[in-house]
Amino acid sequence: MTIDSRSNTRTAWFFVLPAVIIMFVACLYPVLSAVRLGFYDWSMGTPWAQAKWSGWDSFEIVFTDPAMWRSLWTTLEFAAISVSAEMFLGIALALALEGHIRGMAFFRTLFILPMMVAPIAVGLTWRYLFDAQFGLVNAVLAVFDIAAKGWLADETLAFAAIIVSDIWQWTPFVFIMVIAGLAGVDSTVLEAARIDGARWWTITRRVKLPMIAHVLAITLVMRLIDAFRVLEVIYVLTFGGPGDSTEVLSMHIYKTAFIGQKLGAASAISVLLLVVVMFLTWLALLMSNPLADGENGQ
């Protein structure tokens, strides 16, 4: 190695090191702390010095708890249904509104409004909308002579309610990502497709969507991660009920940590959640990984 290249390496490290330290402190340290906490029996409000080493006990208790597995299954169902619907609707909306239509700026702003609302406010709003006595949803159903339903009082309907609220809030995120991706598609390629006789559907399926595949993959990953972490809306809307029908994993973690006061067990479940999300992220990135393509110089 020459003196010049060593100097270059040092310079590179000089610039990169602060970012590495920040990433470690901000990202890795909390994760490692959570893993460490999983090996202790510690209750909130007591000094850390009183925490007892419990080894693998928390992990064993957690993995043999049927409530945890029910909760994981509920989370998978919730994520699969809500994220699929959001991706479909978000892409459809973006395709419909990508052109130069009059008043488009207004509609685009309108569509992204739900995303800007605080999750607690979303939960409260939908709680009132789904209210069996005074809710707007039942009022609309009444117009069509459909009997009022206790949306939050029935296991299936409550599950549908949390999915509807999630779709309402997060479809705009998919919309905004896709519309940004579509804006970056090279117009000459689209023009060439048109000259070759391709129609709208063919252009969309064979040209536009493949060209924004990276954007779709990243959007899917971000939505999956968020869907697995959703807490506030469900906390306000159903508190995991009726029974435990809407108790997603993050709600289960919350209850284990703050109600059961078992911070070790809650950390053990958090580690499981992390593994599941990492696995799903890896699957999503297998479809189209922009980072890998970047490394290949594409």
Add this chain to the structure above:
Amino acid sequence: MKRRDLLKAGGLAGILAAGQFPLIKGVLAQDRYAKYRGQTVVMSVPSHPHYDAMTKILPDFTQETGIKIELDKVSLARIKDKQLLEMAKPQGDYDLACYVVMWKTEYVKKNLIEPLEPFFQNAALADPGYDMGDIVKGYLEVQGLVGGPKGYLPGPGAKLYGLPYGSETSVLAYRKDIFEKHGFKAPQTYDDLQKLLAPLKDKSGIGALSSRGQAGHQCVHAWLLHLNPLGGEVFDANWNPVFNSQAGIDALKLLKEISDTGPAGIPGYGQGELINAFLQGQAAMYLDSILIMGQVKDPAKSKIVGQVEYALHPKGVRYASQSGGLGLAMPKNAKNKDAAFLLLQWLTSKAADIKVTKAGGNAIRMSTLNDPDIMKQYPEFGILKEQLKYVEPDWRPIIAEWDEINIQALGIGISEALTGKKSPEEALNGIVPKVTDIMKRGGYLKG
């Protein structure tokens, strides 16, 4: 004893005796507060009608004492998390913390709150005119005592760790217009109540009785309201779960019937929905906290102003009304403990209790309930005074593990019975192993 000491002692006794005279009493009080003038007491309080009323009278305290007050208002659902984090620090931000009765043993077990007796014995701080015996006995015992029989009942070993402030019991409220129109009488027993549900719904065209029902604490609270009068208990004397006894099953069957004949959607109702359904004319009866009394009269919230009567919580095998609500305690890591005690003492004094009740809060003193002006403003306090005789101190087991049992075990099973997923027997029997595990982990049962 030197002459000077004798004079001092005699003088002090004379002044204490003269404390009954308002002028001298005022001077004494000012001396008590003088040392703390300019200090700030930070209170952790929930968004709750009683604490909204308290906020209105706090300027009087600052004006009287020179002690400033800062409120950290958090929703009741999240306040405990924040308090636990704050009270675990070497020095916390809170000087007074509002707690739900269910948390008192946990806070003491974790050594987070101060016993109050040393403060009441401190002549420099304690108001000689403070009448502890005037505080509603059931409220004081349930809200404040820890360390007695079972760890939370009055008796040998019990120490005072908090004072009731926002305490409540349960009463029956009913629509007198509907009852008169259809010739119904207010139910006096649980038999009457059960027989009334279906015909009341049929004839009135609205729900018979509003109730909580949401999974977790809410549906357990609703079930406990009926379990106690029907003679049931959560644990026996040796901490074995007995909530699946016949009384427990009967209470759950009744709750299911209340849900089926009540306003639509009870299995999703929290306290807000329970109250709203009654206030908006969707239910003919309400059986829950006295919190309703002020709200019924508020035309901004209520469509049934002037149409409500009150009756005792019906009798089952016994009278046993809810004991619960909120209290105030002093964190061990508080910065300004003496000033905090002075505020606590002032808030729970006779004069301030009348003020907060007039402002819409819950009275904690018998003298307030007997006050002619208050009786004029709230004639329904007549029923409340009678109901207070039946406050059940062992209404629920206030042990440190209760939150977990309440929300993660009973709160799921009872909710499943309300939606019809499980029968009451299946639901309660199914929870026993989980509760037994929790009790073993807590050291109550041998594992």
